[in-house]
Amino acid sequence: MISAAARDALEGWLKAQKALKGASENTLDAYGRDVAGFLSFMTEHKGESQGLGALSAIEISDMRSWMAFTRGRDVGPRSLARKLSAVKSFYRWLSEREGFDATAVLSARAPKFQRKLPRPLAxxxxxxxxxxxxxxxxxxxxxxxxxxxxxxxxxxxxxxxxxxxxxxxxxxxxxxxxxxxxxxxxxxxxxxxxxxxxxxxxxxxxxxxxxxxxxxxxxxxxxxxxxxxxxxxxxxxxxxxxxxxxxxxxxxxxxxxxxxxxxxxxxxxxxxxxxxxxxxxxxxxxxxxxxxxxxxxxxxxxxxxxx
Missing domain, CATH: 1.10.443.10 (Intergrase catalytic core)
Incomplete structure (x- = not known):
């Protein structure tokens, strides 16, 4: 379960993405699922409801645990990189609004993957x-x-x-x-x-x-x-x-x-x-x-x- 404060923050961030960046509904849905999944994991991982105070105290070891858990569910490196990007964007917005240091989250490195080049027709x-x-x-x-x-x-x-x-x-x-x-x-x-x-x-x-x-x-x-x-x-x-x-x-x-x-x-x-x-x-x-x-x-x- 996600705490009410965390859910309100997620909804606020999604509204900001739509208003400031013009994100499409499909993009917003994907962002919402990715960040909600992260927040749910942290609740289970920490064994308690993750309010804004707890979310601001996420450490590098917590990020590694989430990434390992996600990879363990057959999520490929490209998809994990996308999820991490959404989480970082959410934390960048939340840390600016709440005034905390989000370095532990923002410094997490995405897994490397080979980008597929497009294949145009002759x-x-x-x-x-x-x-x-x-x-x-x-x-x-x-x-x-x-x-x-x-x-x-x-x-x-x-x-x-x-x-x-x-x-x-x-x-x-x-x-x-x-x-x-x-x-x-x-x-x-x-x-x-x-x-x-x-x-x-x-x-x-x-x-x-x-x-x-x-x-x-x-x-x-x-x-x-x-x-x-x-x-x-x-x-x-x-x-x-x-x-x-x-x-x-x-x-x-x-x-x-x-x-x-x-x-x-x-x-x-x-x-x-x-x-x-x-x-x-x-x-x-x-x-x-x-x-x-x-x-x-x-x-x-x-x-x-x-x-």
Missing amino acids: PDAARDMIETLEMQSENPWIAARDQAVVTLLYGCGLRISEALGLTCDVLPIGDALRIVGKGGKERVVPVIAPARDAVARYVGLCPFDLEPGKPLFRGVRGGALNPRSVQKVTEATRNQLGLPASATPHAMRHSFATHLLNAGGDLRAIQELLGHASLSTTQAYTAVDTGRLLEVYDMAHPKGRLR
């Missing part, structure tokens, strides 16, 4: 994916819908949640889209002609009224299109083409970034298009090797051009 495979998608449905409007969604992922670098979050207010789609991404951050992305044409074709065939404020992409019953539907049609397409299991909707966004950079695109510009807060995230996302990065650096840096 340019011809990405084109084949988009062209073959419409063959998965005999219903013309559904085929056009699926093709329009995936074309936006590859043509504009959108997350699937961003594409499916579009409303009919964007119609008719022009040369650019204003996208609200993670954390409520806005960015403007250019829309290439094939993406505009794909959406226009879908709009012309869609049997439902596409009124302002309503979802642009619809399911078979007229409600908002579910991401799982896009994942299933992509899976069927990659199986037909003999592409690997890594050829997912999200891989189309990876491919967008990688193909732009390989064609001479600027890493900073691609960072803006993807909506990444960190350039290092974009670097990993594009799956480029060090040689390619050095080539971009050599072309862009004034000293390099003096050679």
Whole structure:
């Protein structure tokens, strides 16, 4: 059981995450579960209710015990690192509010894990994916819908949640889209002609009224299109083409970034298009090797051009 004071603190922190950082409901749910699990463990570990005073007295040995317990429940290093990050964020907020030293918690080290690099498709495979998608449905409007969604992922670098979050207010789609991404951050992305044409074709065939404020992409019953539907049609397409299991909707966004950079695109510009807060995230996302990065650096840096 979690003490009333600890639960109130957890709720206060979650509200702060939503208000100050614009965290999504899914993110808040994950944060809540992670920190609540930590607080429950500490209650059992200490053998008494953990009020704010007890929480402020957590020691490094307590953190090690929690991490060992968590790993013992078949939680992988990546998931444990995520849980620890949530606990640290909660303690950083709580210590500032209550005025105690949270060094023991904040100094806990996350387990090392090998970060999986994204696996973009080759340019011809990405084109084949988009062209073959419409063959998965005999219903013309559904085929056009699926093709329009995936074309936006590859043509504009959108997350699937961003594409499916579009409303009919964007119609008719022009040369650019204003996208609200993670954390409520806005960015403007250019829309290439094939993406505009794909959406226009879908709009012309869609049997439902596409009124302002309503979802642009619809399911078979007229409600908002579910991401799982896009994942299933992509899976069927990659199986037909003999592409690997890594050829997912999200891989189309990876491919967008990688193909732009390989064609001479600027890493900073691609960072803006993807909506990444960190350039290092974009670097990993594009799956480029060090040689390619050095080539971009050599072309862009004034000293390099003096050679």
